[in-house]
Amino acid sequence: MITVYHNARCKKSREGLEIVKNTGKEYEVREYLKEPLSEAELKQILDKLSFYPMQLIRTNEKIWKEEYKNKDLSDKELITVMVKNPKLIERPIVETKNKAVVGRPGSKIEDLLQ
Template sequence: MLTIYHNPRCKKSREGFELVKESGQDFEVREYLKEPVTEEELSELLEQLGMAPIELVRTDEKIWKENYKGKDLSDDELVRVMVQHPKLIQRPIVVKENKAVVGRPATKISDLLG
C-alpha cells in the first residue's frame, strides 16, 4: 500500500495525488497539516527518502525566513522544527514499502510507482 503525505492546498501536492490516484494502486492519504507527523515518523520518512532534514525544509516559507534562516540547527532540531511547523515540510511525499520520494518534480513519483 502507498501512502501520500498531502496538502490539498498545494498545486504540486495535488499533481502528485493525481499521479498516485491514476496508478490504480491502493493508497492512503495523510493530510499532515490536519494530522501532524511525530518526530519518530518524520525521522523514519527522512531515512526512507535518503535525505538530510535540511533538504526536506521549505526554506522559502515565511515561518522559516522569520524564525530559523541563518541559524545553525542540528538535524534533531530541524526535525523538531518541521514537526512544530508542518507547513515547512516539502510535499508531496509518497511512500511505497521502505522507499519514499518527494514529488518535486512529479516524475519522481512515477519512478517510484513503476
C-alpha cells in the same frame, strides 16, 4: 501500501496525488497539516528519502525566514522544527514500504511506483 503526505492547498501536491490515483494502486492520504507527523514518523520518512532534514525544509516559507534561517540547528532540532511547523515540510511525499520520494517533479512519483 502507498502513503501520500498531502497538502490539499498545494498545486504540486494535488498533481502528485493525481499521479498516484492514476496508477490504480491502493493508497492512503495523510493530510499532514491536519494530522501532524511525530518525530519518529518524520525520521522514518527521512530515512526512506535518504535525505538530511535540511533537504526536506521549504526554506522560502515566511516562518523559516523569520524564525530559523540564520540559526545553526542540528538535524534533531530541524526535525523538531518541522514537527512543530509542518508547513515547512516539502510536498508531496509519496511513501512505499521501502522507499519514499518528494514528488517534484511528478516523474519521481511515477518512477517510484513502477
